[in-house]
Amino acid sequence: MSNYPFDPSFSNLPEEMPIFPLDGVVLLPKGDLPLNIFEPQYLSMVDDALRGSRMIGIIQPFGGKIAANGDAIFRTGCAGRITQFTETEDGRYIISLRGICRFHVLKEFPQTQRGYRLVKPSWVPFEHDMDSSHCVEIDRKNLCGLLRRYFELQSITLDWPLLHEIEDDEVLMTMLAMICPFTASEKQALLEAPCCNTRANLFMSLLEMSVQQDCSGCSH
Incomplete structure (x- = not known):
């Protein structure tokens, strides 16, 4: 419920x-x-x-x-x-x-x-x-590091104090998955993830891929 x-x-x-x-x-x-x-x-x-x-x-x-x-x-x-x-x-x-x-x-x-x-x-x-239960636990230090690099690449300003005020990991991941400018197919994959924990893992992978692709592009 x-x-x-x-x-x-x-x-x-x-x-x-x-x-x-x-x-x-x-x-x-x-x-x-x-x-x-x-x-x-x-x-x-x-x-x-x-x-x-x-x-x-x-x-x-x-x-x-x-x-x-x-x-x-x-x-x-x-x-x-x-x-x-x-x-x-x-x-x-x-x-x-x-x-x-x-x-x-x-x-x-x-x-x-x-x-x-x-x-x-x-x-x-x-x-x-x-279901009101929560299944998401995230490494916030790793998440914040990836987010900083990702939002810099996207030229997006994030309200970091507000982000840190959100204590519930599921609420945080839901908000971020909705606002990040992923492609339509990536957003659909996040929507169709079987559970919130799978969605959180996919979200982290999308951030990592975006950051890594930019870094590899800078090295050539």
Whole structure:
């Protein structure tokens, strides 16, 4: 069970759910994803989600291919629950999703009259996503060393004091895996990792490969 009182139980996850295809963006279980919503069909999607389960599936487009309802999508995404919602004066919604559980797309329905996409998700393979136990233990000294080099290569500034304030290793790894500018396929691999410990190991490997590739490039 989730530690958050408003999160649904596994048995109450929806049988149908809108999806929001986003290239290069993944939501992970227990992660938080801020979104700026401005396209009419996605404003309608948020309206309908707020009237229902408050759940939206975040999923990546697949390889530039086209399907019946738009871009082809990967089979696996992650459902997020709307936890924050703000209206802007220029007609946008600013929302935040908390990752609840991954899903496989079993079926995509015809596009809704309101313009967004709707799927039938399979939750069963990912029931453990809603377990409140923690399985991640990381070498923070090694992690911080790799992160410093990686973010320097990417010309990204990181709030190091904030990073050090995060005591929970799983929360830290989830946040970093979501914000690091990996490729779409690398982000998908992180999403599809069997468990959070496997995801943490893969994340460290991706950092190491990025740093090593840059170092080898400098030596020639």
